[in-house]
Amino acid sequence: MIKAIFIILIAVLFASCNSSKEKNTTENFYDKLSEQMSILEKKTANPTKVPRTITPDGEYRLVGYTDWTSGFSGGSYWYLYELTGDENWKEKAIENTLKTDSAKYMTSTHDLGFMVYCSYGNAYRTTGENKYRDVIIQASESLITRFDPVTECIRSWDFNKWQYPVIIDNMMNLEMLFFASKETGDPKYKDIAIKHANKTLANHFREDMSSYHLVDYDTITGQAIKKQTHQGLRDDSSWARGQAWGLYGYTLCYRETKDQKYLDAAVKIADYILSNLPEDRISYWDYNDPKIPNTYRDASAAAVTASALYELSKYTNDKYFVQAEAIIKSLSSDKYLAAIGTNKGFLLKHSVGNYPANSEIDFPLNYADYYYLEALKRKRDY
Template sequence: MTKTYQLVIDRLLDKTKQNISRFGDEFPHTSLNGSYQLNPNTNWTNGFWSGILWLSYQYSKDQDFYKAAVRTTDLMRERLERNHGLDTHDIGFLYTPSVVAQAMIEGGANVKAEGLRAADRLMKRYREDIGIIQAWGPLKDSTQGGRIIIDCLMNMPLLFWASEQTGNRRYKNVATQFVELARRYLMRGDDSSYHTFYFNQDNGQPIGGATQQGYQDGSTWTRGQAWAIYGFALAYHYTKDPAHLETSLRATRYFIKHLPSNKVAYWDFDAPINADIKPDSSASAIAACGFHELLDILPSEHPDRGSIEQVLTESMETLINDYQTPDDAEGLLDHGSYSVRENKSPDDFTIWGDYFFLEALLRLTKDYRGFWYEK
């Protein structure tokens, strides 16, 4: 399959090069009527476009990708200086594939300092009084103040990286505390996951799980389950806590068990299966990266290796054969969903789906790891 993956990567890089001139200084988010909706660096997803450019440069050493990656990353720095739209947990999504990616590829004290500034911005979301990283809204907001979400697992590598760069254990301690909180409250006894969970703002006591983008509060939103697979595996890389590895494996078993026959997830594992049910190719692209991460960790004799390897291969084959966009499309991976429940891009291409699709392909060819840790 390696040759097939390389051919697909070459095709995706050709499309990405065309997108450089299409997008200019704006950032793609999700598609509408077959074209990306662009924004002037105001969305939580903008780091993924920088990440695609850095991955493309890392693979090809093409200077066109390098120049575009530097330009978009400079724009991300400007946003950090303006503090525009950064009252969110998504700082890791914004700055790990952009500023931290540049630091990993190029080094340099100035670039690393910008990454540390981003980590400090994320630390402002930490509610020490109740021990959570608040997901959305102003701190102590009456409706959002006690809320965490499973997506935030993928923002913790920024804090782990900052701890490694500085020797300051506070970054790692806060990240580890969040991972543990997610393990205890976002993961359920049957190894499925809540999208979000609420805590009492006065005393930090748990209230209960809910959803924002899933089918219903008790259902399993598949992208959230994919964040759990990948996020807990990455946490294990930094903490070496066997509970984090086991949680990733348990989330993986649940994900695999509930996949349809083509091995690409629907948008929610509990949504009614009918002719109108939407897939979420981005969930399977994220999960593919998590599966590969697990295969890099697990010993050859581990009983889960065979099933993970098989589903990873079958899932990637379906994404390649049935979910790639046509040549003239701006996106790389079709049939992703942002939020079916809210009718936001329910069946479109998404910039995070594009990013993780490319990362998964690079993992399977040149053993790259994206930018969630330095190998």
């Protein structure tokens, strides 16, 4: 009997030691990420702008609040604060969140979810301070001015020759509208988000749940008149980050509505993505590039996908958690995660911004880092 108790105590002690060792290893990893991003933050400190990427000549590309990526720096610092507990990151998060304040009045862009919710949304979630909430609600008011009851969509762009262009990226901006309805009790924001999600689901996806990047609508009939790409390889190809936006978007739509069709869509999109990933689980920039495997990877698409899969697994099964883990393991390897002091302080290497425009190809991107950190937090909190 005494021997049995002794064995049990040893087993418990061993398990406790392993758990403590694993916790220390994770904390050390977060500290390394913090050290790397400290380099970026210090070298790009600016009263109004944030670092988006690196220019071809090796300089930082800084952007102001009107750029669609302006909210990711503040959001990344909020995640670092949560992962490390370092109050310095809270201070930096607040500073960089406030840089996007003026975006709340913009009615010329559909990207207010990226610009405001990724910064102010994390600020409010973390602190509970109403001053952040109020900015999100004002931004939601601005965003819904772009909704058209005929097309039942939020317009994406105001340039080029399209009648009423809607891109798959726009699914990511719906989360802010769901938030606004919950906080105000006014269903108008949620109603618009649902209409947009439904119309996108009806027109953006092919039978195999690969996605068009852009659908153009007739403003008189509300019918889809063109289905094409702007950042993918071809109109009939599957742009990797677009697939990730769709997966993330319909997963959050299910969370907010519990409508089964959104979960079904998310599962089918996830299965399409997973069936097309290479062995290391990091997607090529477009799944239909004939140059595969001799073409570019997109770490930003991988980070968005991993973050979405962690959430999707909560509503389905462990299959998607396992896949998220595999993606994060690869992104955290030396191939994709920059060594401290390299990559100008950005975390992830090998992302692709806009390949057809020859822009930000095989560069670090602030939104790749943001969704990587979000995925790590979701992994930790799972």
